[in-house]
Amino acid sequence: MQQYILNQGTSNPGVAGFKGNTNQKLPVVNWLADLPETQQESKLVEVQFKNTHKGYFINSNDIILSKGDWVAVEASPGHDVGVVTLTGRLVLLQIKKNHINMERYEVKRIYRKARQSDLEKYEEFKAKEYSAMIRARQVTQELHLDMKISDVEYQADGNKAIFYYIADGRVDFRQLIKVLADIFRTRIEMRQIGSRQEAGRIGGIGPCGRELCCATWHNNFITVSTSAARIQNISTNPLKLAGQCAKIKCCVNYEVPAYKDAIKNLPPHSTVLNTMEGDFYHIKTDIFNGIMTFSSSPNSNANLTSIPVSRVNEIISINKRGEKVPSLTQKESEKTGIDYKNVVGQDSLTRFDKDKRKKNGRNKGNKNNGKIGKNNKNADENKGNNDNKESRKNDKKKNNSQQNRENAPENINNNKSS
Known part of the structure; x- marks a missing residue:
């Protein structure tokens, strides 16, 4: 008999509110699951069916339910089987988040926890x-x-x-x-x-490498236009803007409010700056860094110059008085001449070479001194050896002469006897 066990794949399996998020579309976390008093605040229960299909049912029989339980619910006609995803106080917050008017919403009942026979029949029709x-x-x-x-x-x-x-x-x-x-x-x-x-129902992986927003949490779909991309200075290439639904990606809308707030303090793109060098036309804007780039040609990127927004506003105010600034980057109070200092001749180009020669000289002297000392030592040793040889020769001569003197009387006596 087949047993239906809900997956427990979560980052913290020990917490009840994280159960059952594996392989689910629009997963939710019941972060109040460990507070029993919050589960009694509402009898409404959120039940999920196939993919992103969810519904809200009333637990009129006061069945003890928790996230991940399979339940049989009222349907028209008959009954259906789904998985409990939220209970208690968080159901009310979820209804408010999804903008559901409960006065017009037909709330149906939860019959019971699903039996094994209900789940087997459910799998049969699902196939x-x-x-x-x-x-x-x-x-x-x-x-x-x-x-x-x-x-x-x-x-x-x-x-x-x-x-x-x-x-x-x-x-x-x-x-x-x-x-x-x-x-x-x-x-x-x-x-x-x-x-x-x-x-969202099919699911998939987006170009960012993460699961699609419409399959994980995003369920409030609004129109996304190319103007949202233009506000953020994003390329309007349809191939790059389109998602798996062949529409402009929902994430293009995420940061639009922040860009709109930042643009309020920026000069319009049609701004033309008048200088003595000529007129400069707007090319692009780094919105959050507050830097605007201008070109000397309205139709090409010639002589690009980037200046802060404060400088742009200053030039605009000067142009309104009918005056022109010398250049985009140079202020009127600044000197036009080149300010520099002549440092030629202060230091020798060979100052490092001199130190090197001195160092090499010292090393060479030390090396020669070592050689001379070694030679002197060898000479002293040779001289000592020669002196020892001479003394040994002299001793040998003395011994021979003394022996000859001792042997001389014997030789004389022998001659006489003969």
């Missing part, structure tokens, strides 16, 4: 969703409808199937619903979504 999407696309082509079936979501009990589609204009799909109902033998519901919602 049919891809083939149903392919078959529905074939039917739309046969009926020549200008629309694209993006996704199919079966209800857990199989009583209803939701077909998500994308279309540029109004589509009459009444005949399509009849054909699909005959094919799949269930109730058919058509829901139109935009390209951004489709990218």
